[in-house]
Amino acid sequence: MSTTAPRAAEAGTRRPWSRIKPIWVGRVLALAAAVLLVVYPMVSDDLYYxxxxxLSLVFAxxxxxxxxxxxxAGYISLGQGAFIGLGGYTIGVLATKLPDTNVWLWVPVAGVVAALVALVLGFVSLRxxxxxxxxxTVAFLFLVQVIAVNWVSLTNGTAGLTLPLPTWDRDIANWxxxxxxxxxxxxxLLMTWWIRRTKLGMGLIAIREDETKAATIGINLPTQKIIAFMASALFVGMAGAVYGYYLTFIDPRGMFSILLSVQLVLSMLIGGKATLWGPVLGAFLIEWLxxxxxxxxGGGNARLFLFGGLLVAVVIFLPQGILPAIESAIEWARTRGKAGLVGARIGSGGSLASLTDRVELVDRAEIPDRAILEVRDLRKHFGGVRAVDGASFAxxxxxxxxxIGPNGSGKTTIFNLIDDTIRADGGEIWLDGKRIDGMPSWQRAHRxxxxxxxxxxxxxxxxxLENVVAVQRRFxxxxxxRIAVSGAEARAADELLEYVGMRAFRDQKAHALSYGQQKLVELAQILMLDPKVILLDEPAGGINPVLIERMAEMIRELxxxxxxxxxxxxxMPFVLGLCDPVHVLARGKDMAHGTxxxxxxxxxxxxxxxxxxxVLEEKVEAPR
Amino acid sequence: MTELLQTLLLGLLLGGVYALAASGLTLIFGVMRVINIAHGAFLILGAFVTYWLWDAFGLDPLLGVVLTTPIVFGVGWITYKLVVSPVRTAPMASTVLLTFGLALVLEGAMGEIWGNNSTAIRPSYADESFTFGGLFLPKAQVYGGLIAVVVLVLLWLVLTKTWLGRAIRAAATNPASAELVGIKVASVAALVFGIGIAAAGAGGAITGVLYPFVPGSHYQWIARLLAIVVLGGLGSLNGAVLGALMFGVAETLTSAYVSPAWATAVPYAIVFAVLLIRPQGLLGTRLREDAVAA
Structure with missing residues (x-):
């Protein structure tokens, strides 16, 4: 199997194994299942199935x-069943209060109601x-249930609601x-597929992987999460409405049962979370069981054993789910005995100007003589430890x-305060003439x-590649x-990856990379932001001398x-050969600065x- | 006035029992960062074991705590070894799902063994009360509250005055360093899980006398216990006690002066409010999140 980058780029898909046949086997299987699903009621009138x-469709x-x-987004919810219940109750309440209207009309309304309630849960996820x-989420589910039980005038309490019977021909009863x-x-599924390919989806996965970091690359956490929550409930509310109509009788116990939520979580986990088809496969499997x-x-207790036991077993033995397990088994078989790409030599890059026309040299004389970033009297205490104690520099x-400064002098903490990875106790931060302390990380990134x-x-x-395209320059x-994994975004990311010499690795998972390689990818990621000011925390730490030299070269070019x-x-040779001015930090404040x-x-x-x-060894040592 | 005083006293007695049950939940979280959703199910298990000892051998349910507690401890210890220890270091959300699954299995098992009908433990003094100065305090509640306090004090002594207690606290603060100074964190974790479950079991023995129960009652209990530990601050024993007392009083006040139907909503509303307004609870501390381990 060739590992050259251009071929990977032509294939253009996310998973390495999609370049070979299994994906087509998968697609054919999915298509066959879809066809079977569509024709089934026409060829069989077996009501049991x-x-x-x-029911499987509802759960799917x-x-x-x-x-x-x-x-x-990585927010595990045991309250998802509530949206099915809310959908059911929306249609139940509206259909009984307004008996003259077509019941189907309330299905989209139920979706909107569910999405609006999900908005509340979205706000919760912010905290x-x-x-x-x-x-x-468990508390949320039970709270909704208690309200459904006690708000008798609307929901008829524990007695439940009976919906009007279907009016159509009995011959097509369930159709x-x-x-x-x-x-x-x-x-x-279309929505899930689309989200996975957009900036929104990249942002959500970034949130799952490392929420604090996600904010520093410009991902607007509250908006993204709230959109995700609403999207996760919209069609579920509609499905809940159809479910309620189908059952013709709804009550709080049935519609807001925690087991409904457990069944949804189980379906997702067993099939494979974050995959397109996994939750569907899981839903059909679990509903059949x-x-x-x-x-x-024997019902009752057997169901508890089944759901409980499966939940325990899945968490212990199959945390990633069926589809991802099959995927990694295929990947294992395919790459067995082959040398890993991760050990390959890092590309030499070349200049960024040769790769893209989005950069141009600036005339030094035209740069205004002013501070682009300035901190004034910055302070952060951890209990009694004054990590940053009135630091000011420009x-x-x-x-x-x-x-520079001794370990523990507050350098990294200052970085954390500047990008709001942690919030400062006091002091001011100015970026490009605007005061930015008080802004969340993503706004600082956008500035x-x-x-x-x-x-x-x-x-x-x-x-x-996904790591680089996850970046959001503005909001x-x-x-x-916007589609992130292909098109213009992916091309821009490719250029930057080529620049840092990591393009050959674009389809590797980030955790497979070495520390030094990760540093380079992180640099490309930051460059994708097209920032005015770049903060680098130990760019030369833990990487080999050749790479250190390359790092210095890139910094100079940028x-x-x-x-x-x-x-x-x-x-020290690196810093003193590259930087001017240099600030020395000691005990949380600026102690000296100069050339x-x-x-x-x-x-x-x-x-x-x-x-x-x-003694700084001869200047030759300094990267130049 | 007397009525209010009586409600408050009953609330405090109830709070003592809640504190006992919640202490185990907060202890387990403090040491192994596992939120044990099965805690309520273990509590109901304690109630059923008590019922069984009382029904089959005529053992007084409240004195039976002496037997119930070790039995439930054993179940907890075995459970830990079998299912919890393989995922001790997994992300917290997966252990939440795992213990949730455990709760369902326990619910099913108790339903198979003891049936899904409402069970009540009614010793001879179940309907008797102490009366003085116009106050009217059911004997079972008074005995139950006192036993809960005794067990809690014992637990507190173990945690603060013994080598085991120091080992537990060391393992809770920094497992890696605890290993370095010779504490077998895995064994300590198993013990803590057993002790935490035993505390739930003891709480269950007492509440089994106070209220009738079914296997499915564990949902209500876990909601209540989570509300308590979240209110007090996850991982804080003192916080759990404080939260439990406040909760016991709030619950008795709501059902006496508002309505028992809405009293069931109290725990959920508290969880919601606390996690939103002050996620670290009353006595919990926020961890420094920026210091990433290399």
């Missing part, structure tokens, strides 16, 4: 919707993550439910400014701030819908296009940091 398929829509927030979020649900599933447990194994526009991390923070489960709702740099580094020459001879700096025996 029709019923099972109708629910699980696929769930996959948008839980699979992509809580991980396990607290799971707990909140309308069946085909409306097939249509809704198709819409749901569910019916079997109900009819052949980064002149067009400069490569160095920030031209890019930052790499000392310990690289790539999105581990995303490919190298408009329109650009969230600087010649007008990019301003602020870098933290312990490699590299001045810093090397400043007695206070020698005492606090460099040490008496510090």
């Amino acid at each position: 029709q019923n099972m398929i109708i 829509i629910g699980a696929s919707g769930l996959s948008i927030i839980s699979g992509f 809580s993550r991980g396990p607290s979020f799971v707990i909140i 309308p439910f069946y085909y409306v649900l097939v249509g809704l599933l198709a819409l749901q 569910n019916e079997t447990a109900n009819n052949d194994w 980064v002149p526009e067009g400069s490569i400014t160095g920030l 031209g701030l890019g930052r790499t991390f000392q310990i690289t923070r790539l999105f581990r489960e995303m490919t190298v 408009t709702v329109g650009q969230l819908g 600087n010649s296009y007008g990019k301003t740099f602020l870098l933290v580094e312990h490699n 590299p020459e001045e810093i090397q001879h400043d007695p206070a700096v020698i005492d606090a940091y460099l040490g008496d025996d510090f």
Whole structure:
């Protein structure tokens, strides 16, 4: 198997194995299943299976919707069943209060109601993550149930609601439910597929992988999450409405049962979360087991054993789900005995100007003499530790400014404060003439701030290319819908990856890369932001000398296009050969600053940091 | 006035029982960062074991705590070894799902063994009360509350005064360093899980006497217990006790003065509000998130 980049680019798809036949096997299987699904009611009038398929379709829509927030964005919800219930109740209440209207009219209304309630859950996700979020979703479900029980005037309480019976011909009894649900599933899958390919989807996966980091590359967390939550409930609410109409009787116990949510989560997990077909496969599998447990194994407790036992087993033995497991088995078989690409030599890059026409040299004389980034009296305390204690310094526009100082002097904390990875206790931060403290990370990124991390923070489960295209330079709702994984965005990312020498790795998952390779990808990622100021946290740390040289070369080249740099580094030849001015940090504040020459001879700096025996080896050592 | 005082006292007694049950949940979270959704199910298991000892052998249900607790401890310890330890380091959301699955299995198992009908433990003093100064306090509630306090104090002594307690706290603060100074974190975790479950079991033995129960009651319990530990701050024992007392009082007040129907909504509303307004709870601390381990 050739590993050259251009061929990979031509194939243009995300997963390496999609270049070979299994994808076609998969597509043919999916198509066959779809055809079977569509013709089934016409060729068979077996009501047992029709019923099972109708329920499976409802759960498939629910699980696929769930996959948008839980699979992509990583917010596991045990409250997803509530949207099916809300859909059912919307149609139930409206159909009984307004008996003269066509019941089908309420199906889209139910979708809107579900999406609006999901908006509330979306706001909740802004404040809580991980396990607290799971707990909140359970509380949310029960709260909705309690309201449905107690708001008797609307919902008729525990007695439930009876919907009008279908008016159509008995010969086609289930057909309308069946085909409306097939249509809704198709819409749901289309939406999931589309989201996965857009900036929105990239942003959601980035949020799952590392939410704090996602914000620093310009991803507007609240908007993205709220859109995701609404999208995850829209068609589910409609499916819930059809489900309610199909059942003709709804009550709070049935519609808001926690087991409904468990069934959705199980379907998604077993099939494979964040995959397109996994939740559908899972839903059909679980519903079949569910019916079997109900009819052949005695119902009630058997269902509990089944769902509970499966949940335990899936978490322990099959955390990634069936489809991803098959995928990795194929990948394993295909690459067995072949050398990994991850050890390949890193490309030599070349100049960025030769790769793209989006950069041009700037005339040094035209750069205004002003600070593009300035911090004033910045403070951050951790308990009694004053990590940053009144630091003030300025980064002149067009400069490569160095920030040095002993370990624990507050360098990385200052970076964290500048990009709002942590919020400062006090002080001001100015970027390009605007005060930015008080802004969230993504707004700072949109204003031209890019930052790499000392310990690289790539999105581990995303490919190298996806890591770069996940970046959002500005925020408009329109650009969230832009296709990210191909087209202009992908081309721009390719150029940057070529520049840093990592293009050959574009389809590798980020976690497969070495530390040094990750540093390069992170640089490309930041460049995708097209920032005015680039903060680099130890760009030369932990990488080989050739790469250090290349890093210095790239910094200089980017600087010649007008990019301003602020870098933290312990490699003195690197810093002193590259930076001017240099700021020395000690005990959380700016202790000295000046040209590299001045810093090397400043007695206070020698005492606090460099040490008496510090001699910068001959200038040849310095990267030039 | 007397009525209010009586409601408050009953609320506090109930709060003591809640504190016992919730202490296990918060302890398990504190040490292994696992939110044990099956905690309510173990509590109901404690109630069923108590019922069985009382029904089959005539053992007094409240004194039976002495037997119930070790039995439930054993179940908890085995459960840990079998299903929780393989995923101890997995992301928290997966352990939430795992323990949720565990709760469902336990619910099904209890339904198979004891049936899904409402079960009540009614010792001879179930209908008797202490009365003084116009106050009217059911004996079962008074005994139950006192036993809960005794068990809690024992638990507190173990945690603060013994080597095991220091090992547990060390493992909770920094597992890697605890290993370095000779603490077998895996064994400590298994013990803590057992102890936490045992506390739930003891709580279940007491509440089994106070209220009738079915296997499905565990949903209500886990909601209540989560509300308590979330209110107090996940992982904080003192927070759990404080949260439990406040919760017990709030619940008795709501059902006495508002309506029992809406009292069921109280825990969910609290979870919602606390996690949104002050996610770290009353006594919890926020962790420093920026210091990434290399």
